Amino acid sequence: MTPGKAYLMHQGDWHTFVGRCVEQTGPFTYLFHHVSQIMDTRNGANWNDLQAGNKAARKAAEYRHESTPQEFPLTIRAGLWIGKTPAEEAGLEIVEE
Numbered sequence: 427m428t429p430g431k432a433y434l435m436h437q438g439d440w441h442t443f444v445g446r447c448v449e450q451t452g453p454f455t456y457l458f459h460h461v462s463q464i465m466d467t468r469n470g471a472n473w474n475d476l477q478a479g480n481k482a483a484r485k486a487a488e489y490r491h492e493s494t495p496q497e498f499p500l501t502i503r504a505g506l507w508i509g510k511t512p513a514e515e516a517g518l519e520i521v522e523e
Contacts (some may be wrong), residue, residue, distance in 0.1 A: 427447045427450070427456050427500065427504055428447060429447050429448055429449050429450070430446070430447065431446070431447055431506060431507075432444065432445065432446045432447070432460075432506070432507035432508075432509075432510075432511050433445065433446075433447060433458075433504045433505060433506060433507055434464075434473060434476060434477050434504070434505050434506075434507050435498055435500070435502075435503070435504045436473075436502040436503045436504075437498065437499075437501055437502060438501060438502055441463070442463070442464045442473070443458075443461055443462065443463050443464070443496070443498065444461070444462050444464065444476075444489075444507055444511045444512055444513075445458030445459065445460055445461035445462070445492075445496060445498075445511060445513075446458060446459050446460045446511055446514070448495070451497060454499050454500050454501075455497055455498065455499050455500075456497065456498055456500065457495055457496075457497050458495065458496050458497070458498060459495055459520045460511045460513040460514045460518065460520065461491070461492040461495075461496040461511070461513060462489040462490065462491045462492065462511060462512040462513045463489065463490045463492070464476070464487055464488070464489060465487075465488040465489060465490050466487065466488040467483070467486070467487045468486045468487060468488065469483060469486055469487075473505070474505075476507075477505045477506065477507055477508065478508055479508040479509050484512070487512075489512045489513075491512065491513045491516060491518050492513070493518060493519070493520065493521050494520065494521050494522070495520060495522060
């Protein structure tokens with residue numbers, strides 16, 4: 427994944443996140459800011475619509491925003507997220523120590 431770009435990441439078992447890559451921290455691990463877990467798409471497996479920027483799909487989905495940086499292993503799939511992440515859209519600030 428490329429630092430500066432946002433990604434939708436499937437981590438398995440309906441654990442899907444959206445975030446902006448900050449840096450690669452290991453061979454297959456990445457640090458992300460402005461991370462949100464997609465709790466419910468409210469429209470089934472419409473991941474391609476969400477990634478591509480479909481406004482109706484993004485508005486319908488339910489997110490849980492993270493306020494701290496998150497590190498993820500790339501385990502199943504990551505797709506480029508077009509535009510701002512849901513946390514960026516919500517204007518959430520990142521808390522770092």
